[in-house]
Amino acid sequence: MRLRTMSREPGALFWTFGFPVLLSLALGIAFRVRTPEPVMVAALPGISLPIHQALQGAHITVRDLDEASARAEVRAGRVTLLLAPPQNPGGPIAYRFDPSRPEARMARAAVNQVLQRASGQGEPLPVVDQELRERGSRYIDFLIPGLIAMNLMSGSMWGIGWVVVEMRVRKLLKRLLAAPMRRRDLMFSFALARLVIVPFELAVILAFARLVFDVRVAGSYLALAVMALAISTSFAALAIAVASRAQNTETVSGLMNLVMMPMFVTSGVFFASSNFPDSILPLIRALPLTAACDGLRAVMIDGRGMIGILPYLLILTLWGVPAFLLGLRYFRWR
Amino acid sequence: MSSPETSSVVAVTCRGLRKVYDGRRGLWGKPSPPVVALDGLDLGIQRGECFGLLGPNGSGKTTTVEMLEGLLAPTAGEIELLGLRWEKHERHLRQRVGVALQETHLPEKLSVDEVLTLFCSFYSAPRSLDDLLADVEMAEKRQAFVGKLSGGQRQRLAIACALVGQPEVLFLDEPTTGLDPQSRRQIWGLVTRYRARGGTVVLTTHYMEEAERLCDRVAVIDHGLLVRVGSPAELIAALPAPHIIEVELETAAALSTEDFAALPGVKEAHHSGEGGFSLAAREPEHAIAALLALVERKGHALSRLSTRNASLEDVFVALTGRRLHDE
Numbered sequence: 001m002r003l004r005t006m007s008r009e010p011g012a013l014f015w016t017f018g019f020p021v022l023l024s025l026a027l028g029i030a031f032r033v034r035t036p037e038p039v040m041v042a043a044l045p046g047i048s049l050p051i052h053q054a055l056q057g058a059h060i061t062v063r064d065l066d067e068a069s070a071r072a073e074v075r076a077g078r079v080t081l082l083l084a085p086p087q088n089p090g091g092p093i094a095y096r097f098d099p100s101r102p103e104a105r106m107a108r109a110a111v112n113q114v115l116q117r118a119s120g121q122g123e124p125l126p127v128v129d130q131e132l133r134e135r136g137s138r139y140i141d142f143l144i145p146g147l148i149a150m151n152l153m154s155g156s157m158w159g160i161g162w163v164v165v166e167m168r169v170r171k172l173l174k175r176l177l178a179a180p181m182r183r184r185d186l187m188f189s190f191a192l193a194r195l196v197i198v199p200f201e202l203a204v205i206l207a208f209a210r211l212v213f214d215v216r217v218a219g220s221y222l223a224l225a226v227m228a229l230a231i232s233t234s235f236a237a238l239a240i241a242v243a244s245r246a247q248n249t250e251t252v253s254g255l256m257n258l259v260m261m262p263m264f265v266t267s268g269v270f271f272a273s274s275n276f277p278d279s280i281l282p283l284i285r286a287l288p289l290t291a292a293c294d295g296l297r298a299v300m301i302d303g304r305g306m307i308g309i310l311p312y313l314l315i316l317t318l319w320g321v322p323a324f325l326l327g328l329r330y331f332r333w334r
Numbered sequence: 335m336s337s338p339e340t341s342s343v344v345a346v347t348c349r350g351l352r353k354v355y356d357g358r359r360g361l362w363g364k365p366s367p368p369v370v371a372l373d374g375l376d377l378g379i380q381r382g383e384c385f386g387l388l389g390p391n392g393s394g395k396t397t398t399v400e401m402l403e404g405l406l407a408p409t410a411g412e413i414e415l416l417g418l419r420w421e422k423h424e425r426h427l428r429q430r431v432g433v434a435l436q437e438t439h440l441p442e443k444l445s446v447d448e449v450l451t452l453f454c455s456f457y458s459a460p461r462s463l464d465d466l467l468a469d470v471e472m473a474e475k476r477q478a479f480v481g482k483l484s485g486g487q488r489q490r491l492a493i494a495c496a497l498v499g500q501p502e503v504l505f506l507d508e509p510t511t512g513l514d515p516q517s518r519r520q521i522w523g524l525v526t527r528y529r530a531r532g533g534t535v536v537l538t539t540h541y542m543e544e545a546e547r548l549c550d551r552v553a554v555i556d557h558g559l560l561v562r563v564g565s566p567a568e569l570i571a572a573l574p575a576p577h578i579i580e581v582e583l584e585t586a587a588a589l590s591t592e593d594f595a596a597l598p599g600v601k602e603a604h605h606s607g608e609g610g611f612s613l614a615a616r617e618p619e620h621a622i623a624a625l626l627a628l629v630e631r632k633g634h635a636l637s638r639l640s641t642r643n644a645s646l647e648d649v650f651v652a653l654t655g656r657r658l659h660d661e
Contacts, residue, residue, distance in 0.1 A: 170438070171435055171437055171438050172438060172440065178404075178405055178428070178435065179433075179499075180425060
């Protein structure tokens with residue numbers, strides 16, 4: 001009997017069998033390139049040619065970058081170690097990296113091994129470690145915007161999707177329909193309630209990140225607010241689409257997870273989505289949560305303003321508007 | 335098109351109303367066939383009338399009211415309310431019609447006041463909160479959360495939500511099902527007061543007492559078909575045997591229903607519970623005399639004998655061959 005009840009709940013069935021398979025598949029794709037991971041190093045101007053050649057001979061990718069663009073690449077997670085030339089002749093070569101990132105420490109070890117071997121049997125090459133701990137390059141700086149994006153997404157999805165389905169189960173939607181209420185007014189009331197809460201949500205996370213981790217917003221607060229509102233509204237629309245047909249809360253939570261989980265995994269909340277193969281990157285970039293994460297990072301880390309976030313706003317709009325219209329079109333009131 | 339005169343007298347009409355639900359399919363197993371919930375219903379409900387839809391569970395009552403309320407699209411047939419149609423005049427009609435569903439779980443964390451204020455906001459000319467609360471006898475509960483209300487209070491609040499817009503037609507779907515007698519009487523009072531203000535009521539119920547108390551006319555529905563329409567008194571009078579004799583023997587198995595049915599003046603005989611029989615008679619005095627003679631001749635003794643007038647319940651049994659509460 002238990003099995004029958006379950007088999008008649010396709011949502012639950014997917015959740016038990018399909019989802020773990022999909023999750024392992026996604027994570028497998030993301031990290032399958034891990035073992036022979038290419039070490040990405042940025043060489044600042046002044047690093048000598050022999051060093052270049054030694055590193056390239058050891059299959060370490062070296063990119064010549066100036067200080068500013070090198071740091072930008074570090075922030076984006078594409079380069080983990082900076083090589084700085086000796087300050088005076090005979091001085092040590094500096095490794096600049098964030099020791100709290102394992103991949104940065106690995107890169108440092110690999111590079112050091114190559115360079116020491118190349119310098120021959122004599123004196124070891126003088127090196128010095130410099131902590132790259134400036135704001136914006138730490139993992140926490142990368143993580144906080146991702147968490148904000150995730151939080152805004154979950155808030156909108158659960159806060160609206162779940163409530164809508166519960167109102168449907170409790171026949172409250174039907175009762176409201178029997179009153180002379182405009183249908184769109186109900187939809188707007190959901191969105192409005194979210195928009196009232198979002199500023200508080202955002203303020204709490206930002207204040208916490210600032211006080212505990214000293215994470216600051218590099219760009220304008222206006223752009224950040226616009227970005228947050230766009231994220232909330234877009235996911236609110238998605239929530240209405242997801243919840244438009246579901247007849248019980250089990251189904252809606254299944255659907256909700258079906259929509260959100262792949263994004264949790266691929267959209268770069270916890271690690272850069274560039275870990276995925278290049279072939280599916282354009283797909284991942286088109287996801288709303290990717291746009292949310294990237295947009296928030298653009299403002300908080302790279303200090304972009306309103307113009308810088310336009311592409312992300314566009315992606316969020318392209319998801320939100322059709323989702324809302326579809327949701328409204330197929331909305332089940334009873 | 336209905337002429338102005340008819341639309342001013344008729345509150346609700348439906349013609350050839352039919353509803354077929356699609357069968358449901360599981361992941362495996364046989365798909366169930368489509369279900370005909372209502373199979374061609376014609377009704378005309380007058381203004382100021384209280385009209386009852388009677389039938390057991392699953393007879394199509396709720397399907398019928400929900401179609402009349404414009405919440406469910408009929409598979410076929412036409413509905414007209416106050417001379418208007420749901421397809422064309424929904425926004426206008428919603429202002430003039432009040433609906434209380436069979437079950438509505440209003441938000442538990444809202445107070446009575448807040449729920450009513452919300453519903454008031456939907457109507458162009460809502461009643462005042464004080465007036466409403468007094469009408470549903472809940473003035474002292476206005477600050478209470480919905481979650482803390484008793485079943486009867488919740489139901490009165492649900493009806494208050496339906497009465498917010500001073501509706502011309504009020505639909506009540508099983509308003510007192512599952513309520514205690516006192517709550518039930520409070521709701522009957524509420525309906526009676528609404529009717530005194532000139533309102534039209536359409537209600538469904540499977541309580542015969544409720545139908546007899548409130549309704550001017552009732553329609554008996556069974557298996558999606560209209561069995562009979564008329565006032566409770568008419569329906570009872572139309573029974574072939576409007577008197578009921580209840581008998582209990584000291585030795586239960588001594589006589590059969592056939593023995594009783596053969597008595598002069600007795601139309602029908604049924605078992606009624608433990609060792610009892612219920613006989614439907616046209617002329618109870620003849621039937622009782624014959625009954626006593628039969629019992630004496632067979633050498634048995636009666637432990638109980640009573641007579642009563644037939645009720646709507648008996649009408650229902652006579653029309654459908656079933657009791658209303660066979661569940």
